[in-house]
Amino acid sequence: MQFRMWSAGVLFLGSYAPLAFVLAAQDIKKELWGEPVCGWRGQLDCELQIFEHPWASLAAIAVTSAALWLTMYSIKAVRLKSEAEVLSAKPVPNDLINYVFPYVVSFMGLSYGDPQKLAGFFVFLVLLFLITYRSGQILMNPVLIAFGWRLYEVDIAVGGKQVRKTVRALKQGKLLPGKQLIEDVQEVYLMGDP
Known part of the structure; x- marks a missing residue:
């Protein structure tokens, strides 16, 4: 059972949409925790720059969410x-351990502000994808189960x-x-x- 590489990649990326949200939550500026998002005066008092690394946080959420949406749309179509x-x-x-392990890693000091750890994590995900793809287990996806x-x-x-x-x-x-x-x-x- 082999998916084409690009469709397997989209499916794999979509399965990590929850991880993108976890990393984004960890990227919220420390001084903003406990503060209201918007003041009592309305939208003019809102803090829109809540992430320390907004491009990385928002790009990860956008890419993985788009991949998840594309996966669900394609299956339904x-x-x-x-x-x-x-x-x-x-x-x-x-075998959920393949998907749980990266979530555990995210709580062990991984952040968008540490490019070495981020690069290592990226290499790990690429290798995990190749192993999952080659073994024919790409559909064992906890997001689809959800x-x-x-x-x-x-x-x-x-x-x-x-x-x-x-x-x-x-x-x-x-x-x-x-x-x-x-x-x-x-x-x-x-x-x-x-």
């Missing part, structure tokens, strides 16, 4: 044209039970045996209720 009989389905175990999607290993019968095969499938919600609408997207079947 796929038309499920064929029909299959699901004979059995079991959830694929989700939106109700699950990855399954499924036995299906296609074409009036003429062809029986075992595939990986992504479905929003629980996948039960029975009829499903399907579409093969880069060797992963997207499934939905008829």
Whole structure:
């Protein structure tokens, strides 16, 4: 199961949108913690420059959020044209440690103000992406899980039970045996209720 490199990269980037928000929260200026964002007089009294490194914080949020939106939009836009009989389905175990580890690292002194640590973290994420991509585990994404999607290993019968095969499938919600609408997207079947 191999996604194209660019689509896998977008999916991978989108899975780290929450990390971008964590790093942005850590980048808020220390003197602003405990202060109101806006004074009582309204918008003229607002502090808009709340980040120590606004370009890095806002760029990370924008890029990862756009990647997440593109991932969700693309998955929803796929038309499920064929029909299959699901004979059995079991959830694929989700090894969340690959995604949890970078969040833990973010609390160990990583900040936008330390370019050496940031560069090292970037190299780590690139290597993690390559390992995840090459192992075919790119769809094991906790952000998709948060939106109700699950990855399954499924036995299906296609074409009036003429062809029986075992595939990986992504479905929003629980996948039960029975009829499903399907579409093969880069060797992963997207499934939905008829």
